[in-house]
Amino acid sequence: MTSFFFAYLCVKEVPMINSVRNTILAILNKNNYGYISPSDFNLFAKQAQLDIFDDYFYQYNQLINKENARLSGTGYADVAKGYEEVIDMFSVTKTLTQNLLNQYFLPSQNTTSDDYYLINRVLCFTGGLYQGEAEKVSNSKITLLNTSNLTAPSLIYPAYSLQGSFITIFPAQFNGATDIQAQYIRYPKAPNWTYINVANGEPAFNQSSADFQDFELSPDDETSLVFKILQYAGMSIREIQAAQFGAEQEVMEEQKEN
C-alpha cells in the first residue's frame, strides 16, 4: 500500500501540462521558429481540454448505443465504464445558495466556486432530513404538473424547473437556506502552465506557483491534448503542416477507438 501511494505521488509529481507543452514545442520547433508563448499555450490548452471533456459525453453515449447493439463487452472490454469513471472525476455535490424562498442559484463561480456542465441530481431536505430527489421538469410542463392531482410535486417526489441562473423547487415547502443540494458535473479548471523567468528570458516551468493548474483529464488523454493543441498552435504560427498533422493524428486516434 505504501509503495503504491509513493508511486501515485511520483506520478502526480510530474504534471501532465509540462509534458504536453514540451511535446508541442518539440514538434513545432523546426528551424527554431516554432515557439509559442506560455500565455498562448494556456489559451490553446484550455480549448483543447474543453473539447476533449465535451467529447467524453458524446463518446459515452455512442458506447451505450454500441452496448445496446451488443457491440461492446464486459470486464476489461467495458469501455463505457472507463468513460463513466472519467466523468465522475468531475462530479461534485454541494449545497445550492438560496435566492428567494424556493428559488436557488445554479452552481457557479460565485456561489459554489465552480461552473457546472450538467446537473445530475437535485436532493431536497427539510430540517436536515433527506426527503427526496427532485426531478427536472420543463417550463412548458411544470404548471400542468403542479395542478395535477396525481403528479403534483410532493415532499417525496419534488420537482424543479430551471430559469436563467436559478432553479425553482416544488413544492414550496423546500425553502430553507440548506434545503437543496446538487450533484453535478463541473467543468475542468482552466490549465495554467506557470513559470519563472531565468536570466536570458527563457521561461522555466514553476509548479510551485499559486496559480498553477495542471490538466484535469485522464493521463491517457495526453496524446489527444497534444494533437488538439498542435492544431491551434499550427494555425497560430501559420504552420499549416503542423495543424494538418494534429488533425490527421486525431482522426486516426478516433478511428482506432471506434
Added chain:
Amino acid sequence: MAYLSEYQYYDNAGAAPSNANWGSYQYVSLTDIVNNFMLMYSGNHSLVNNEERYKVLFHTKRGIQELNYDAFKEVKALELKVFDNLVFTLPSDYVNWVRVSLYKDGYLRPLTENIQVNSAASYLQSATGTLSFNTDGTVQTTSSTLDTERVSGAQRSIYLNKNNGDNNSAVINADNPDGWRDYNIGARYGLNTETANFNPTFRINKKAGVINFDSTMANEQCVLEYISDGMESGNDSLVSVNKMFEEYLYAYVKYEILNNKFGVQEYIINRARKDKSSLLRNAKIRISDIHPGRLLMSLRGQNKWLK
C-alpha cells in the same frame, strides 16, 4: 424502505401509535414501486428509457387506483348516525359503495336502494308558473316537496316498511271490504319482491355527495361499506399496494409507457400487454382467498334436506 425489526413492528419502536406497523409487511409502498421501477425497468439498457419519473409515478398511481376499484378486496367501513335531516355525507375518500346497513338492536341490517328518486332540486315558481332569477342570471331555487315530505315523514313508500301507506291507511268497511288485503299479513300473491323489504331505504346522490334516507332512518346508526381509490387523500407516503400485485404494477407501468410511446414496435407492446394481463390474473387468483377450510364449511351443508 428497510425491513422492520420485530420491536418496530410490534411496538412501533416505542413511538405512538404502537400499532402503526401492524400488517405492514403485506404491503409495498408507492415509493418502493417507483424507485424499483426506475432502477430495474428503466435505463440505458432497458425497454423504457428517457422517461420522466412523474410519468412512472402517474401510471403507478393509476394502476393502484384501478386495482382498488375491483381487484383488491379492501372495503372500508364508516359508521355515522343519521339525524333528522336524513343525510349521510359520503366519506372524503369515497369512490363507490358496497353496502349500506342499519345497525339496530345488535343486528346489522343491509338496506335496499330505493328504486324511486327521493330527492330533487326545485325552482321557485310564482302562482302562474313563472320562474324568478338572481342578478347573476341563475334561477332561484327552493326546497322540493319531495325532499320536504321525505324529511317530515309525510312521503309514502312503495317498500314494505313503516312508510308504506298501505300499512296505515287501509280501512276495512262496507266500502272497502277487501281492505285487509293491503296489510302485510298472510300470503301476498303477486308480491313485488323488488320492494319487499321492511328496512329503511336510501338513495345516493353522487353529485351532492350524500346518501338520502327515508324518514324511518332518522336517529339511527348507519354503516357504509365503500371502496376508495387508495390515494390516501394525496399523502404519497401512505399509498401502498398488496405485495401480490407488485409484479403486476411493474408490468402495468411498463406497458402503459411503451404503449404511449412513439415508435415502439407492436410486438414489444403486445408482449408487455400479455405480461400485464397474465400477472393480473395470477394476482387476482392469489388474493381471492379460496381457503379449503371455507369450502369445507360450505360443503358441509350439501346433504342438508331442503324443506
